[in-house]
Amino acid sequence: MNTIEKRYREEIGRWTGQQRVQRTASLLGEVRVMLRHREQSRATRPLSESELRRAVAARLYRTDPRTQRLIARLEEADESGR
Numbered sequence: 001m002n003t004i005e006k007r008y009r010e011e012i013g014r015w016t017g018q019q020r021v022q023r024t025a026s027l028l029g030e031v032r033v034m035l036r037h038r039e040q041s042r043a044t045r046p047l048s049e050s051e052l053r054r055a056v057a058a059r060l061y062r063t064d065p066r067t068q069r070l071i072a073r074l075e076e077a078d079e080s081g082r
Contacts, residue, residue, distance in 0.1 A: 035055075035060070036052055039056060039059070040052060050078060051078075057071055
């Protein structure tokens with residue numbers, strides 16, 4: 001382990017549980033913003049807010065089959081309501 005990694009781990013080791021949760025929430029927020037931009041830029045048309053939320057959720061939970069099924073059901077319900 002290099003010295004930067006060692007110092008980083010030492011610093012995080014001094015954080016309280018609340019600080020760690022806050023940092024995790026902050027990072028998740030940044031990831032969601034990046035995924036929103038990515039999904040919108042790859043879309044062939046402007047996506048609605050609900051479509052963007054589902055697309056981001058699908059990416060975040062792509063390895064969870066139960067969550068994927070739930071997202072698909074929400075998408076179907078949204079499409080049938082149009």
